[in-house]
Amino acid sequence: MKKLLLAMTTMGLLHACVKLPADADYLSRGAGYTQSNFQPILGRTTVMPNDPFATIFNADHSTLPLTFKMLSVRDAETGDTVDIFNKTFDVLVWKEAYTGLEKTREEVEKKRVIEKHHLFEVREHSGQLVFWTPQDLQYLNAVKVQPHKGYKFDIEVSNSGGSKVIHNLELQPLRQQPFEPSNIDPVTGNSYGTLRPSTVSGIKNYNDDSYLSSSDVQMVFYKDLKSTENTLTFEFRDSAYAPIDPKKFNSTQWEKVCHHFGEPVFTSEGVTYQVAYPIPLAGITTQYTTINGIAAQSLFSFNRIGTGGIRQDCVIGTQFKIYEPGAWKIIFWFYRGNPDFRNN
Incomplete structure (x- = not known):
């Protein structure tokens, strides 16, 4: 009887040691x-x-x-x-x-x-x-x-x-839109509407006591097709489309306007940065982007003494993206009224 039990136990152990085949991969018809x-x-x-x-x-x-x-x-x-x-x-x-x-x-x-x-x-x-x-x-x-x-x-x-x-x-691809915000229809390619800056704050109208808003400013993207440079220039224009010296925006943090290389170059008509494209370069938060990192953000500001001797902080700026390399300009056109840089 003991021999029989020993033989049965041995057979059970041998059976337990047999290597079973691995489960085959499963591919669902519903995948x-x-x-x-x-x-x-x-x-x-x-x-x-x-x-x-x-x-x-x-x-x-x-x-x-x-x-x-x-x-x-x-x-x-x-x-x-x-x-x-x-x-x-x-x-x-x-x-x-x-x-x-x-x-x-x-x-x-x-x-x-x-x-x-x-x-x-x-x-x-x-x-x-x-x-x-x-x-x-x-x-x-x-x-x-x-x-x-x-x-x-x-x-x-x-x-x-x-x-x-x-x-x-x-x-079903959509046609190229090299910058945002864009007023180019992605299906027809036709232009529509007017681009506005995302921020206009505290800027007094030169001619009266009203204050300008984003509806008083047009924003234009322009690419110089003859240039081989990778640059970004910001220009400001008055209601007659005459240039405004960028240095009038004298409290601007010029180093933080965009991610650039080298010193910005100023003229009486604009300020130019050497850059790399696309802008922003990646979807991460940096000092040059919105909080969520999905767009670049450029702000320009100046101070003036207003009524009652109160200092006013005056700001214009925009959130934007540029996908296509080249020599680009962003132009802010104060077409409905000129900014007042004077102190009261």
């Missing part, structure tokens, strides 16, 4: 993208979704990691494969973190490298979609923008348990 239509703005490297904490793909309990592969991009109207999406281009990619403390343009550029990428890609394991901005923006002229129907594309999703193809996702 898929949480949206099917994507509308990036050309000229801006766009990661979709924009929120880094948002989920664009519902794995539906599939075993991770999943692998994503772009299969084809087709013209939505003709069904033809589109050659521009099969090519790779030079794009600028951050390899080290931007801090906003860089003192030279060279210091910024050492943190960015040129890589080869397709214009439109899917990230291998997150499923995020990326529309890249090529170094040569002329290539974007080959991309059809709305109101054209755009493109359809397929993505293969796989793990060791199998694969599935998600068909007929939609890519």
Whole structure:
């Protein structure tokens, strides 16, 4: 009897030591993208979704990691494969973190490298979609923008348990908008309305006792297409569009107007900074941005003695973004009344 029990125990131990096969990966039939239509703005490297904490793909309990592969991009109207999406281009990619403390343009550029990428890609394991901005923006002229129907594309999703193809996702790019705020319709390309500064405070009208508001000032973005420099100039114009000397804004913190390199250059018509683009360079909070870091913020100010001997702080400024490199100007035009720089 003891021998029988010993034999049974030994057999049980041997059975317990048998290595069971690992569970096979599971790929759910319900796995898929949480949206099917994507509308990036050309000229801006766009990661979709924009929120880094948002989920664009519902794995539906599939075993991770999943692998994503772009299969084809087709013209939505003709069904033809589109050659521009099969090519790779030079794009600028951050390899080290931007801090906003860089003192030279060279210091910024050492943190960015040129890589080869397709214009439109899917990230291998997150499923995020990326529309890249090529170094040569002329290539974007080959991309059809709305109101054209755009493109359809397929993505293969796989793990060791199998694969599935998600068909007929939609890519409908919007035309370039090189700056914000913008008065360019992203579909038609037509201009509409007037751009206003985001801040106008305490500025008295030269001709009476009223105070100017943002509705009394127009803001103009202008790019010098002949220049090869990367600069940003701020100009101020009176109601007759004559230049106002920027040094009249004599309490401005000129070093904090924008992230620049070297000393600002003043003329009687404006102040110019050497910069790197885009502005802001990254979506982080710095001394040159809004609190949330999503836009640059430039403020210009002066003081005057008002009624009763009270000092008045007078401010004009704007929140903005510029995506396209070049020699840019932002012009503040006091078209409805001139600022009063005089003391009472």
